[in-house]
Amino acid sequence: MLLREAKEILNAEILAGEEYMEREVKAAFSCDLMSDVLAFVDDKVLLLTGLTNLQVIRTAEMLDLSNIVFVRGKKPDDEVCRLAKEKKMVLMGVRHTLFEASGLLYKNGLGAIEIEGE
Amino acid sequence: MAESEKTIKLEYEVGKEEFSKAGLASSNIKKVLNQIGIDAKVVRRVAIAAYESEINIVIHSEGGKITTEISHDKIIVIAHDKGNGIENLEKAMTKGFSTASNEAREMGFGAGMGLPNMKRTSDQFSIESSKGAETRVEMIFNI
Numbered sequence: 001m002l003l004r005e006a007k008e009i010l011n012a013e014i015l016a017g018e019e020y021m022e023r024e025v026k027a028a029f030s031c032d033l034m035s036d037v038l039a040f041v042d043d044k045v046l047l048l049t050g051l052t053n054l055q056v057i058r059t060a061e062m063l064d065l066s067n068i069v070f071v072r073g074k075k076p077d078d079e080v081c082r083l084a085k086e087k088k089m090v091l092m093g094v095r096h097t098l099f100e101a102s103g104l105l106y107k108n109g110l111g112a113i114e115i116e117g118e
Numbered sequence: 119m120a121e122s123e124k125t126i127k128l129e130y131e132v133g134k135e136e137f138s139k140a141g142l143a144s145s146n147i148k149k150v151l152n153q154i155g156i157d158a159k160v161v162r163r164v165a166i167a168a169y170e171s172e173i174n175i176v177i178h179s180e181g182g183k184i185t186t187e188i189s190h191d192k193i194i195v196i197a198h199d200k201g202n203g204i205e206n207l208e209k210a211m212t213k214g215f216s217t218a219s220n221e222a223r224e225m226g227f228g229a230g231m232g233l234p235n236m237k238r239t240s241d242q243f244s245i246e247s248s249k250g251a252e253t254r255v256e257m258i259f260n261i
Contacts, residue, residue: 032226034225034229035170035227037226038166038169038170038235053224053226055137055226058141058144058145058169059169061141061145062141062166064162
């Protein structure tokens with residue numbers, strides 16, 4: 001799914017990285033636990049989260065993950081947006097809950113990541 | 119010195135409870151590894167492990183440092199803090215076990231995945247610690 005399609009489905013506001021909306025994401029991961037994001041997520045994944053602090057951007061940076069949707073109407077502060085822009089990331093904000101935003105994307109064809117077994 | 123014997127050493131201080139700076143050291147390590155042309159998959163594994171170490175030092179310790187040594191065939195990351203140690207290493211290595219503060223949890227950490235993540239991403243992992251002592255984690259990544 002292209003980011004611009006995700007933006008339309010979610011009726012999202014672009015907070016950073018407007019020039020990268022033609023990027024494609026292969027799957028999505030919804031989570032507020034950054035350690036779980038670090039454990040399970042690869043690049044080309046759209047991260048949906050309710051956390052808006054600097055560590056979300058740092059976590060994404062380590063994973064080469066470039067696309068983040070903030071849910072529940074939360075918006076990161078300027079410093080977070082600045083770092084995201086520096087790292088060529090796309091940040092979007094939506095009013096939906098994490099559940100609803102995930103459901104809308106899933107219904108429109110964006111799948112989940114695969115979790116490796118033990 | 120022969121080409122294969124050259125090593126690059128990076129060292130970063132990590133402060134206690136400096137949540138806003140957490141990730142800076144790992145970000146720099148990642149940048150250097152990319153600059154010298156290390157394979158992207160290896161870089162990501164090192165970055166994840168270094169970042170989890172950095173977060174652990176910020177959350178759990180009295181401060182410490184992260185040292186990275188890059189040689190022709192491997193990358194060694196050492197996270198060494200000033201204490202106060204881990205009481206039960208076996209528990210600490212268990213997925214989901216955490217003693218993190220509320221502040222750490224609000225930042226998205228404290229899921230009990232840090233040490234398991236570090237072990238998973240590295241080729242060799244060792245940890246030395248005891249209650250009241252320093253903690254030293256050494257991770258080796260083959261290039």
